[in-house]
Amino acid sequence: MVELTSLWMPMLVSAVLVFFASSIIWMALPIHKKDYLKLGAAEGPVMEALRAAGLAGKAAQYMLPACDPHALKDPAAMERFKQGPWGVISISSKAPSMGPMLGLWMLNLLLVSLFVGYLASHACKPGEAYLGVFRIAGTAAFLAHGGNAMCDSIWRGRPWAHLPGALFDAVVYALLTAGAFAWLWPKAV
Numbered sequence: 001m002v003e004l005t006s007l008w009m010p011m012l013v014s015a016v017l018v019f020f021a022s023s024i025i026w027m028a029l030p031i032h033k034k035d036y037l038k039l040g041a042a043e044g045p046v047m048e049a050l051r052a053a054g055l056a057g058k059a060a061q062y063m064l065p066a067c068d069p070h071a072l073k074d075p076a077a078m079e080r081f082k083q084g085p086w087g088v089i090s091i092s093s094k095a096p097s098m099g100p101m102l103g104l105w106m107l108n109l110l111l112v113s114l115f116v117g118y119l120a121s122h123a124c125k126p127g128e129a130y131l132g133v134f135r136i137a138g139t140a141a142f143l144a145h146g147g148n149a150m151c152d153s154i155w156r157g158r159p160w161a162h163l164p165g166a167l168f169d170a171v172v173y174a175l176l177t178a179g180a181f182a183w184l185w186p187k188a189v
Helices: 004-028 040-052 069-073 075-083 098-123 130-146 149-155 160-183
Strands: 060-064 087-091
Touching: 004 098, 004 130, 004 160, 098 130, 098 160, 130 160, 149 160
Parallel strands: none
Antiparallel strands: 060 087
16 A cells, blocks of 8 residues: 555645646637637626516526426426426626635545545556556546546536536546556555
8 A cells, every 4th residue: 555645745735737738628629618608798688687576696406497396296397398498507696716726626626636646546556567456546536537527417407418528527637647646656565
């Protein structure tokens, strides 16, 4: 077993690598350009309707039409389901601010690296071969970064067309994490 404290360098390096890779993927590559569409001329009326409904400033997710099991027997509710649209609306309590969001993203990456390190420290011994560490760290990192991608499409209404992009991100992040851990893995004493 490897002491978790001896893995601070691969944890930090992997988090930094993934942070910069995510910036490049999201800003420079076209893969996520259509993930968030604009409402165009409908934006004003939709925002006004959300404000009129009292949803401004209330962080929550709303499903429409509302999914009440008892309502499925109500003809009016069934008509709403037939007519659509169907969706999930995420409302934030305040305007986004990139500084705090990027700080939280980095914290998330450090936590992922911490747990990847924890798993690898129990699965790999000091001096483990590069590929052995790579396999364990990469699998754990892929599960952390991409394990919920399909669930978002199943349960939260994320378009299935976004799944390949989310899995691409997860694979890149996992490969970088695995490479950092395998490269900086403690040698046998």
